[in-house]
Amino acid sequence: MITIPRYTLVENGAINKIPELLEKLNLKNPLVITGKSTQKYNKLGYDYIYYQEVEYERFGKLNDENRKYIKESFGDYDCILGIGGGKSIDVAKYASSITKKPFISVPTTASNDGIASPIVSLSVPSFMAEPPIAVVGDIDIIKKSPKKLLASGAGDIVSNITAVLDWKLAHIENNEKYSESSAIFSKTIAEELIEYINNSKNKDNLKEYPKKIVKALIASGMAIAIAHSSRPASGSEHLFSHSLDKLKKEGNIDNKSLHGEQCGIGTLIFSKAYVEEGRLDNKEYHEILKSLKIVKSPVNIFELGYDEDVAIEALCNAHKLRKRYTILRNGFDKKKAIDILEKSQII
Numbered sequence: 001m002i003t004i005p006r007y008t009l010v011e012n013g014a015i016n017k018i019p020e021l022l023e024k025l026n027l028k029n030p031l032v033i034t035g036k037s038t039q040k041y042n043k044l045g046y047d048y049i050y051y052q053e054v055e056y057e058r059f060g061k062l063n064d065e066n067r068k069y070i071k072e073s074f075g076d077y078d079c080i081l082g083i084g085g086g087k088s089i090d091v092a093k094y095a096s097s098i099t100k101k102p103f104i105s106v107p108t109t110a111s112n113d114g115i116a117s118p119i120v121s122l123s124v125p126s127f128m129a130e131p132p133i134a135v136v137g138d139i140d141i142i143k144k145s146p147k148k149l150l151a152s153g154a155g156d157i158v159s160n161i162t163a164v165l166d167w168k169l170a171h172i173e174n175n176e177k178y179s180e181s182s183a184i185f186s187k188t189i190a191e192e193l194i195e196y197i198n199n200s201k202n203k204d205n206l207k208e209y210p211k212k213i214v215k216a217l218i219a220s221g222m223a224i225a226i227a228h229s230s231r232p233a234s235g236s237e238h239l240f241s242h243s244l245d246k247l248k249k250e251g252n253i254d255n256k257s258l259h260g261e262q263c264g265i266g267t268l269i270f271s272k273a274y275v276e277e278g279r280l281d282n283k284e285y286h287e288i289l290k291s292l293k294i295v296k297s298p299v300n301i302f303e304l305g306y307d308e309d310v311a312i313e314a315l316c317n318a319h320k321l322r323k324r325y326t327i328l329r330n331g332f333d334k335k336k337a338i339d340i341l342e343k344s345q346i347i
């Protein structure tokens with residue numbers, strides 16, 4: 001069965017409609033999970049906790065002790081609202097899946113497609129939970145969020161191009177189950193966003209970008225729900241991002257690069273790899289590059305704040321991050337990694 005949000009509000013002032021929405025859903029006692037810079041958007045003063053204080057790390061491990069802890073912490077409320085960026089939303093979604101309470105997603109920015117997806121990405125590999133029962137995207141708030149966050153949303157959307165290529169490749173070379181309709185849906189979301197961004201100078205100079213990116217991210221989450229897997233939105237480019245996250249964590253690297261920014265870089269690397277294999281037109285690689293430049297998302301490893309050794313190591317380890325067949329196949333050795341990083345001008 002495919003479950004997608006029952007209500008999706010994407011408009012100016014949407015956050016003021018939360019009471020009305022709760023009433024429609026017959027919910028009365030919400031608990032908000034939010035971040036320190038987004039608590040101000042809990043305008044109705046619902047009880048709240050910061051995602052940072054919910055022992056974030058424990059959530060990645062699904063054992064009985066953690067389930068008990070979550071149930072005890074969230075037991076008295078009849079629904080959970082995630083208000084904030086990707087982390088607030090992920091923690092809220094996870095808590096909702098453990099407590100079986102409905103989850104309402106209230107993104108205050110548009111940085112990744114966890115907004116409406118059934119995926120929880122607190123660990124690698126990610127796992128399936130329930131999607132939000134409703135999404136409340138207040139454009140007044142989202143358009144004022146930091147540009148870096150809004151730009152990273154584009155990186156998470158262009159990812160769909162390489163993710164779908166990887167999915168098809170896995171079908172051809174590894175006999176994996178593949179859904180053409182899901183793939184077309186996911187790819188179209190990315191192509192339409194790229195087209196809008198790249199023509200924005202002639203159209204509205206990105207005035208509509210906040211609304212477009214939120215809608216694209218919600219749709220991408222729905223593509224994941226339809227496929228019942230993150231396959232349509234996560235391929236080799238996400239493996240690169242997960243690999244970078246691992247290096248950051250293990251090496252205690254203090255760098256605030258965002259998920260979507262890292263995935264944007266990954267998309268440039270692997271779209272170039274697909275061009276090299278003759279499976280993608282070079283024009284498409286350039287369209288992706290152009291769109292990331294226009295929204296000012298990083299297009300090389302230095303703009304992302306790392307040196308080239310980090311890029312090489314992340315790329316050489318990427319295939320080990322999860323069991324998912326991609327153009328990485330059995331992994332890139334150092335020579336191949338450097339070659340493609342140079343060709344895609346990441347280093």
Ligand SMILES: NC(=O)C1=CN([C@@H]2O[C@H](COP(=O)(O)OP(=O)(O)OC[C@H]3O[C@@H](n4cnc5c(N)ncnc54)[C@H](O)[C@@H]3O)[C@@H](O)[C@H]2O)C=CC1
Nearest residue numbers: 035037085086087108109111112114117119120121145258
């Ligand atoms: N479930 C899924 O399918 C996915 C989940 N994720 C999750 O998302 C996380 C990354 O999310 P991001 O949003 O990139 O980072 P984040 O959640 O760490 O947010 C970055 C910062 O921006 C702040 N922020 C959010 N809205 C703001 C606003 N309007 N004004 C000022 N500050 C604001 C946040 O409070 C936070 O301090 C990953 O760690 C992963 O757990 C990422 C991709 C997909």
Ligand SMILES: O=C(CO)COP(=O)(O)O
Nearest residue numbers: 113121126230233234238
């Ligand atoms: O980030 C995601 C989709 O954009 C989720 O993908 P993962 O399954 O790789 O965590």
Ligand SMILES: [Zn+2]
Nearest residue numbers: 112113156263
């Ligand atoms: Zn992503």
